[in-house]
Ligand code: DX5
């Protein structure tokens with residue numbers, strides 16, 4: 001069963017709790033929470049107090065995507081605020097192994113993310129230590145961008161490595177997913193799909209159901 005992770009970056013924040021519940025009722029298993037610091041990426045989004053509050057809105061798996069420099073500084077706080085999976089960028093950490101161990105010591109699942117231009121080879125040595133690899137399919141920073149087609153091959157290669165090594169690692173993709181292209185990355189080996197605008201623009205329930213239908 002493939003997993004849909006709606007990214008609330010594209011939600012209507014005046015009725016955020018209600019919209020989260022709607023994604024859950026329609027079958028979305030995860031909730032994707034994008035944290036941006038204005039340094040690793042140009043934009044600033046939301047952080048700890050927001051996570052703490054919305055955690056109560058649903059029983060989904062809270063999938064926290066940290067787009068922040070030196071994520072080691074905030075792992076404990078995000079763990080305490082309700083994250084189930086904590087994903088950080090290899091490009092943002094001076095010692096990725098240390099961050100992986102920190103997330104584990106907090107009892108959370110470990111995700112490692114790579115930007116579109118970062119080759120899979122750069123994180124190959126970490127695969128046996130993580131639960132999820134996030135392959136960005138747009139430059140991180142904003143919702144509503146176009147899916148970068150050349151990232152599909154990275155998904156395929158990552159899945160190949162994981163299968164060959166008999167590892168139990170999820171492959172998540174994030175950015176530019178639509179009803180029309182969602183099958184491309186699934187076919188390449190992704191099993192967790194983030195979708196922001198494709199979920200929150202228009203009828204949320206209908207969007208979630210359609211995406212899930214196409215994924216499974
Ligand atoms: C971008 C974020 C994404 C974003 C995806 O940096 O990591 O999670 O919300 O938005 P869409 O699905 O609209 O591309």
Ligand code: ZN
Pocket residue numbers: 007032033034065174194
């Ligand atoms: Zn994200």
